[in-house]
Amino acid sequence: MISETTTALAPEQVLLEARRFFTDEDSISAATIVDESDRHLTLATFRSRIAISAWSDEGETTRVRVSTLRGQDAVGRFLSMIRSAGRSE
Numbered sequence: 001m002i003s004e005t006t007t008a009l010a011p012e013q014v015l016l017e018a019r020r021f022f023t024d025e026d027s028i029s030a031a032t033i034v035d036e037s038d039r040h041l042t043l044a045t046f047r048s049r050i051a052i053s054a055w056s057d058e059g060e061t062t063r064v065r066v067s068t069l070r071g072q073d074a075v076g077r078f079l080s081m082i083r084s085a086g087r088s089e
Helices: 011-023 073-088
Strands: 002-007 032-036 040-044 049-056 062-068
Touching: 002 073, 011 032, 011 040, 011 049, 011 062, 011 073, 062 073
Parallel strands: none
Antiparallel strands: 002 062, 032 040, 040 049, 049 062
C-alpha cells in the first residue's frame, strides 16, 4: 500500500518525526530501523516493513510517501500528525 501527503515541515524534520513516532519506547507501532538515508527511512515491524520517503516539492512543500506491505493503522495516524504539524508552524 502506498500513501502520500504534503507538509510544510522540512524533509529532515519529517524523517525525525517518523523515527520518533515509530521507534520511541511508548510508540503505538513498535518498529526498528532497517535502513536510512537523508531522504528515506525503512522500518521493520512485527509483520511488515514501512518505507518512508520525504523530499522537497515545489515551493516550501515537502512530499511524504509511505509504503507498506500490509495496511497499518499507524501509517494513517503518522500522516495525519505530519500534516497537522506542518500547518501549525
